[in-house]
Amino acid sequence: xxxxxxxxxxxxxxxxxxxxxxxxxxxxxxxxxxxxxxxxxxxxxxxxxxxxxxxxxxxxxxxxxxxxxxxxxxxxxxxxxxxxxxxxxxxxxxxxxxxxxxxxxxxxxxxxxxxxxxxxxxxxxxxxxxxxxxxxxxxxxxxxxxxxxxxxxxxxxxxxxxxxxxxxxxxxxxxxxxxxxxxxxxxxxxxxxxxxxxxxxxxxxxxxxxxxxxxxxxxxxxxxxxxxxxxxxxxxxxxxxxxxxxxxxxxxxxxxxxxxxxxxxxxxxxxxxxxxxxxxxxxxxxxxxxxx
Amino acid sequence: xxxxxxxxxxxxxxxxxxxxxxxxxxxxxxxxxxxxxxxxxxxxxxxxxxxxxxxxxxxxxxxxxxxxxxxxxxxxxxxxxxxxxxxxxxxxxxxxxxxxxxxxxxxxxxxxxxxxxxxxxxxxxxxxxxxxxxxxxxxxxxxxxxxxxxxxxxxxxxxxxxxxxxxxxxxxxxxxxxxxxxxxxxxxxxxxxxxxxxxxxxxxxxxxxxxxxxxxxxxxxxxxxxxxxxxxxxxxxxxxxxxxxxxxxxxxxxxxxxxxxxxxxxxxxxxxxxxxxxxxxxxxxxxxxxxxxxxxxxxxxxxxxxxxxxxxxx
Numbered sequence: 385x386x387x388x389x390x391x392x393x394x395x396x397x398x399x400x401x402x403x404x405x406x407x408x409x410x411x412x413x414x415x416x417x418x419x420x421x422x423x424x425x426x427x428x429x430x431x432x433x434x435x436x437x438x439x440x441x442x443x444x445x446x447x448x449x450x451x452x453x454x455x456x457x458x459x460x461x462x463x464x465x466x467x468x469x470x471x472x473x474x475x476x477x478x479x480x481x482x483x484x485x486x487x488x489x490x491x492x493x494x495x496x497x498x499x500x501x502x503x504x505x506x507x508x509x510x511x512x513x514x515x516x517x518x519x520x521x522x523x524x525x526x527x528x529x530x531x532x533x534x535x536x537x538x539x540x541x542x543x544x545x546x547x548x549x550x551x552x553x554x555x556x557x558x559x560x561x562x563x564x565x566x567x568x569x570x571x572x573x574x575x576x577x578x579x580x581x582x583x584x585x586x587x588x589x590x591x592x593x594x595x596x597x598x599x600x601x602x603x604x605x606x607x608x609x610x611x612x613x614x615x616x617x618x619x620x621x622x623x624x625x626x627x628x629x630x631x632x633x634x635x636x637x638x639x640x641x642x643x644x645x646x647x648x649x650x651x652x653x654x655x656x657x658x659x660x661x662x663x664x665x666x667x668x669x670x671x672x673x674x675x676x
Numbered sequence: 677x678x679x680x681x682x683x684x685x686x687x688x689x690x691x692x693x694x695x696x697x698x699x700x701x702x703x704x705x706x707x708x709x710x711x712x713x714x715x716x717x718x719x720x721x722x723x724x725x726x727x728x729x730x731x732x733x734x735x736x737x738x739x740x741x742x743x744x745x746x747x748x749x750x751x752x753x754x755x756x757x758x759x760x761x762x763x764x765x766x767x768x769x770x771x772x773x774x775x776x777x778x779x780x781x782x783x784x785x786x787x788x789x790x791x792x793x794x795x796x797x798x799x800x801x802x803x804x805x806x807x808x809x810x811x812x813x814x815x816x817x818x819x820x821x822x823x824x825x826x827x828x829x830x831x832x833x834x835x836x837x838x839x840x841x842x843x844x845x846x847x848x849x850x851x852x853x854x855x856x857x858x859x860x861x862x863x864x865x866x867x868x869x870x871x872x873x874x875x876x877x878x879x880x881x882x883x884x885x886x887x888x889x890x891x892x893x894x895x896x897x898x899x900x901x902x903x904x905x906x907x908x909x910x911x912x913x914x915x916x917x918x919x920x921x922x923x924x925x926x927x928x929x930x931x932x933x934x935x936x937x938x939x940x941x942x943x944x945x946x947x948x949x950x951x952x953x954x955x956x957x958x959x960x961x962x963x964x965x966x967x968x969x970x971x972x973x974x975x976x977x978x979x980x981x982x983x984x985x986x987x988x989x990x
Contacts, residue, residue: 511691518694523928523931531702533707607819610821630822644826656813
């Protein structure tokens with residue numbers, strides 16, 4: 385860039401969102417997170433289109449074969465390729481993660497906005513959330529999933545119920561901070577209704593903390609889904625999920641450790657990517673950190 | 677201080693009420709006829725009816741609710757279908773193992789987590805910070821159940837340092853007990869250490885920027901005193917509140933870990949209850965764990981108020 389161009393660039397300040405975007409794309413952790421998450425997404429798509437092969441294909445001539453050129457992650461006791469199964473299992477984890485994030489976003493916003501905006505509802509709603517948060521998250525999710533009956537939808541509902549209170553709390557505290565701001569006051573004085581104030585003036589300003597939180601919810605949901613599948617409360621075999629592949633591999637731990645090793649590494653890789661994304665977003669979007 | 681204790685105790689009551697409501701409601705979210713679902717596909721109609729009667733599902737909802745609370749106040753959590761004894765008794769037998777496991781993992785977590793967070797914050801943006809925080813990040817990303825399977829493979833199967841599974845009660849052999857709980861506790865602690873290190877670092881960074889730390893440094897207090905005395909005291913306050921969260925995380929993790937290491941704890945009880953559709957057991961253990969957590973959080977809250985005088989009169 386020439387000096388003149390730099391001068392011009394300096395004289396016209398960028399809008400805040402563009403500044404944030406720029407800082408985001410200079411955040412190393414965030415970039416690594418993006419790279420990891422894109423890789424996982426691409427692999428998921430490849431699995432969906434069957435590019436990695438048939439995850440249920442049984443091949444008795446190649447049982448319990450270690451990692452090789454033909455089978456990157458080795459094979460299990462039925463001669464099924466672990467690599468193919470892990471890639472195929474990705475779409476369930478992603479689907480569950482995304483659905484839980486979607487539902488939690490809506491329910492958490494509803495809960496948090498009504499508690500934060502209407503002081504009369506606050507006490508009741510937050511006591512209900514406290515009660516849900518009193519349970520260890522995974523235990524509550526298993527109990528709800530078990531009561532509803534095993535299955536994909538029920539697993540998603542159970543996880544969403546488990547994570548809603550946390551997200552609700554975060555939205556609530558963001559709403560509480562904005563509720564008495566001057567621009568909200570003036571919107572109220574100019575005759576805007578509650579719904580309009582919440583939707584147009586308050587919620588857009590809660591997006592940043594919500595976005596940060598949802599990234600972590602995604603990560604937790606993937607970990608929880610794996611744990612639940614591992615325990616046998618997830619989608620039943622032979623449908624591969626990351627958790628149930630690890631569980632199946634436990635019986636062959638000594639002779640064929642690769643069955644359990646690789647799916648676990650893939651889970652850790654995915655969750656690491658999401659955590660990096662979340663950390664990056666928080667570093668850039670959290671106003672408390674920006675000041676310093 | 678006394679009115680703080682009374683106030684906090686009172687604020688725990690609605691939460692306990694909500695917790696018991698959630699556990700009561702659990703059996704009512706079963707789609708269709710709960711008695712049929714619980715009895716299983718091969719049950720005869722007499723078996724279904726007897727389950728309906730035992731669980732009180734034939735009574736109107738408000739009567740069931742009243743009975744549930746009435747029994748709860750008497751410490752009666754119903755009888756287990758699979759164990760042939762009362763749920764309260766089963767919980768009493770299982771609780772010590774889980775408590776021992778979580779305490780062990782928390783005792784491992786606190787020193788390592790706090791030290792890692794403090795070092796990283798004090799050397800912010802140096803290679804030490806990057807190194808420590810990368811490990812912490814990996815710690816919170818690795819599924820603990822997978823880690824424990826790997827730990828068994830390495831330390832039990834290959835090296836033979838620890839038993840692959842099983843539990844020795846401390847009354848029989850204290851050292852053997854610790855040995856049997858070490859791998860499970862470490863597997864649980866890795867995630868918690870990562871979590872605590874990340875939180876401690878964030879808190880410490882905030883405290884180190886405070887005016888009083890700058891003042892302490894400016895007036896020539898040694899670095900050790902400025903950080904060790906002035907800053908550390910204020911770092912510890914928010915960190916104490918995390919303990920409740922850590923116990924919650926540990927108890928959640930214990931559900932899976934106890935299954936892997938065949939430890940006779942509450943987590944195993946819950947999973948067995950779920951696999952055998954033993955709802956009194958599921959409800960009872962869920963309630964016990966939640967009540968335990970509410971009590972721990974209450975103690976932490978009081979400790980918090982004791983440490984930070986500003987919180988005594990709000």
